[in-house]
Amino acid sequence: MEQRRREAGRNHWYHETQSSRLPDDVVSLVPEAAHVQDRFLLDLTVDDALLAPHVLWLSTARKLCAQFFPERLAPDRLNTLSSYDRLSTALTVAQVYGVQRLCNHYAARLTPLPGPDSSRESNRRLTLITQYARQLASQPTLIDGNLRRQLDEAGLSISDIVTFNQIIGFVGFQARAIAVFQAAMGIPVRWLPGFDIQQDAPAERFQQPPLSWHTDLPLRDTALADERLQAQYQYCAQQPLLSELAGLLIQDPLAIEPFVQLSTQLQPAQDIHREATLAAMMSARINGSVACFNDMASRWTGDAGLPEAVRNGERALNAWSHHHPAERAIIQATQLLTRAPDRFSQAHLQPLVEHGLSTEEALRLVIWASFCGWLNRLKLGLGDIG
Incomplete structure (x- = not known):
């Protein structure tokens, strides 16, 4: 019961x-x-x-x-x-x-x-x-x-x-x-005392040499799928973020099409590409998805020291971000939203606007980070690196 x-x-x-x-x-x-x-x-x-x-x-x-x-x-x-x-x-x-x-x-x-x-x-x-x-x-x-x-x-x-x-x-x-x-909307948070927030994944997970992601679950034989499902598989496989998952995602055929649509609709515009990559790295680092982190680190076009600081944990990241206030605002907002969404408030959105993002871009960025948490869990729940 x-x-x-x-x-x-x-x-x-x-x-x-x-x-x-x-x-x-x-x-x-x-x-x-x-x-x-x-x-x-x-x-x-x-x-x-x-x-x-x-x-x-x-x-x-x-x-x-x-x-x-x-x-x-x-x-x-x-x-x-x-x-x-x-x-x-x-x-x-x-x-x-x-x-x-x-x-x-x-x-x-x-x-x-x-x-x-x-x-x-x-x-x-x-x-x-x-x-x-x-x-x-x-x-x-x-x-x-x-x-x-x-x-x-x-x-x-x-x-x-x-x-x-x-x-x-x-x-x-x-x-x-x-x-x-x-x-x-400025609604006050009402988080409950006594609840632990999510702890960051161990840094050791991110110190191993780059390895590819794989699943230990059987993939669907697309040759046996009908024409519509094969088309959905191809569309999914063409999306860089989802290509490795395509053979699994078609095993939920009713959800795959809207899920792939959502993944493309949420990807931020090119003018905030670097900010979005940082938010995605932070989500993957906290959740422990090495595959997602390595993918985003390879796309990073900013200061070369950032990916290594993120890998090494919060102390290294705080030292790096001390001289990068705009990135620091993104890091802090993504950290709290990933670890404890019930505590996320207007005070964590406002610094993004103060450092140059429009309100729409700030919302897009943190919604994107939220979706990255979903992708992190798919990679961790359906397979592993090795």
């Missing part, structure tokens, strides 16, 4: 993984949070002028909401993730990031659903799903081949595993996007 409780001093939903049926009279803390028109920003009130430059990618993000969390879902042999599995995963990830609007929404949508049966197999499956989701969200470098094999042993198909990792990445992106627009 998805048991929820409110702890003293913590205005937050929690859930535990025990399976059985919910009593009919159980209601969520904020039941109206399930009924929103905008399933991505969750009816957050944002000025039209602020939203206008982001209409295209927000529309695509809403399409992904519908694909990952449909109103009606009929699992089959190759796609076994139920609505309960998906929303339980979303709530787990939302809890990690602490964005209250997101926690309320997924808790309210999950509460009325019947949980899985109380068999040992169902309990083990739900426990593994919950633990994996929490680890990939909060400590992504803990994910390895052994954990992927446990998901397989728990009955998740390859399509399930791809979709599952996509959902975790998507909800993390959603949490940060909401946090960014709340900051842009």
Whole structure:
């Protein structure tokens, strides 16, 4: 059963993984949070002028909401993730990031659903799903081949595993996007004391010689795919950021097209290319995605000492950025948004504007950094370097 409780001093939903049926009279803390028109920003009130430059990618993000969390879902042999599995995963990830609007929404949508049966197999499956989701969200470098094999042993198909990792990445992106627009509107942050923020990945991961990324999951044979899916595969494979993932992403065929569209829509314009590369490097360094970091470091066109400073950790980075105030503002904003989106506020956006970016460019930059966190988790969840 998805048991929820409110702890003293913590205005937050929690859930535990025990399976059985919910009593009919159980209601969520904020039941109206399930009924929103905008399933991505969750009816957050944002000025039209602020939203206008982001209409295209927000529309695509809403399409992904519908694909990952449909109103009606009929699992089959190759796609076994139920609505309960998906929303339980979303709530787990939302809890990690602490964005209250997101926690309320997924808790309210999950509460009325019947949980899985109380068999040992169902309990083990739900426990593994919950633990994996929490680890990939909060400590992504803990994910390895052994954990992927446990998901397989728990009955998740390859399509399930791809979709599952996509959902975790998507909800993390959603949490940060909401946090960014709340900051842009000057909404005070309400983070909860006592919650640890994400710790940076160990520097040792970034000291090894360059190695290529690979997956230990079987890739789909594109020769057996229909014409439409082959076209989507080719389109995905042509995107530098996604090419290595293409053979896996087509195993979630309904999500691949809007996901690739979103990746292209969010890539910042050429005039802030260097700033975007720095933000992407910071995201990869904190999350521990060596493959993503090396890719972005190879694109860096600024001061040659920066990639090495980022590799070596915060002390080296602080020393480097002392004489680079504009880059320092980007570094600090990306660090907080990546580590603790619930604490991200207008005070972290304003320095970007003060150092030369327009409000639109500043928002684009931090939304891009949020999407990079999703890519980092796909690379860490679906494979490794070696």
